Amino acid sequence: MVILTANNLHKRYQLGKNNFVHALRGASLEVVKGEMVAIMGPSGSGKSTIMHLMGCLDRPDEGHVQLSGRRVDNLSGRELTKIRGKEVGFIFQGFNLIPTLSAADNVSLAAEYAGTSRRKARDAADAALADVGMGERLNHKPSELSGGEQQRVAIARALVNDPRIVLGDEPTGDLDTETSDEIIEMMRKINEDNDTTFVLVTHNPEISDACDRVIHMRDGQVTDS
Amino acid sequence: MRTIRNVFRRKLRAFLTISGITIGIFALVVMGAMAEKITLLVDGGTEFYKDKVTVTEGESHGLGGDPMSVEKIRSLENMDEVAVASADISITLEEEMSATFGMPDLITGTDMRGQDLETFPISFADGRDLTTGDLGKVIIGSDLVKKLDGRVGNTITVRGREFEVVGVLNKTFSMPDKTVYMNLSDAQDIFYETLPEFIRPNLDKTNLATGGTIYPTPGTDPDQLADKITAMDNNLEAVGPQKFQDNIAATTGIFTMIVYGVALISLVVGGLSVINTMTMSVYERTREIGIRKALGASDGMIIRQFLGESGFIGLMGGLLGLGFGAITISLLNKWGEASGNQIFLLTNRLVIGSVVFAVFLGVASGLYPAWHAARMNPVQALRHE
């Protein structure tokens, strides 16, 4: 079952008056439920941009995005916000957690934003953190955690609302090889155990090797998938 | 908790911003307490004047004014509209008029003819009221207890004469707090000696007054009565409720506005520093805002977060400003107590109003930065480093 479709997406960013970056030039792809897919391509090829459109952070200039059979590219800002909260989980590279909040608060915040009560959000956060092996460090601030630990918290946060799809933009970009391997293994395990769909933008061949499929991008288009 | 942690993320800046509000609220509280004291004094005057007319002669204004005769005051009782005309002497308690703030302490002697008609609410903290036979006896206002060491039964010295205190009034937050009340004839003795020696031989001491308090008959409009008295004898200055408002309340009203105006200006500065801080904070946390939006935070949630932070800054500044202000006021009042000169009054409405205003100021100052944060495009915010 196809869970995510990007169809002929175009996105331009205005730099100056007559100066545009054509970040996406008709990119199309499909992701099937339960898949773990890598998106690879040179820097500037539009990988982050397509992730943002698929994750309802922005709308394409042209083309369609469908999430579990429903068009989302023409929804209102309010509806996109709701989808981001409930149906999509994000993992970013590097600074990714809110520095003033503990690990548990970072995770429960995502649940609260999705409309869960504070108490239930906290319970869900504790459970999600335990699932990624962070059950012992609930009350640590991001600055007290290693890069790998921070990224585990980010994964717990992406999963806490049980989203349809998890989007990662270079989730291991800042990590050393060993930690990076642990994170990849963890995502793969979650994918296999829970049938959670992952789409991961990466330069890391270890990630692409672990994935079911690799989508290549170049100059704002998908070259092969 | 999350709000507090976010505010104190930059400790020095949070401290400085809170200080800005603190100073403004401090000014509001201290100056407001001064205005409150005056406002209550004037409110007391308004209450006192609401049903009567005071009469003085010539240029005098009741305080150590020109002498006039008791007879002349009594003769006003011949008017149909006048129920009772009581003769009074009002002079300052201190011989030398020292530079005091607000109203000076007073000696008031009265023939007590109007005692039964007086509606101004006065009650006794201790002792009893004065009667016409109480020569050599006084009742005193609450602000004077410390200054004169005037407890019931004590003997106090007023303008060089000894008097026994028979009653102490409850606080009225008005003129009676600063007044020594005695019989007219005792006051006549004191007043007589304040007059220049060369005119004394021509005066009958028992006929001396500085003014009269006129109690109208039921149904008589005191303002019309005042006009009528002045029309009848244009040497007489008659002040009724309206004239009191025009003369006193209007000028003190302007003073009050200036006082609050000064405090408000310092609060505007405090508000601007909150705007500045919140704007910087929003800018520095651009990426955080992007992440929050990616997690599904709505515009309203982002706005609430930042308004919560700026409101918290306002609350802290308000509480600190109120605290420092209250301490300052109580020290200054303690210091002024010995001279019977407590010029500050921290009323409940000032306490509540200053804190509520501080929070409002914080929230209002946070509106633009918060709106700016909420309006950010999440993709742009996430790309921000």
Ligand SMILES: Nc1ncnc2c1ncn2[C@@H]1O[C@H](COP(=O)(O)OP(=O)(O)O)[C@@H](O)[C@H]1O
């Ligand atoms: N918000 C933006 N404003 C201006 N230019 C942008 C913006 N987002 C992306 N771009 C430009 O679009 C192109 C594609 O960017 P991106 O999707 O981030 O590429 P990738 O993630 O593959 O490195 C780049 O040239 C980038 O500079």
Ligand SMILES: [Mg+2]
């Ligand atoms: Mg990128």
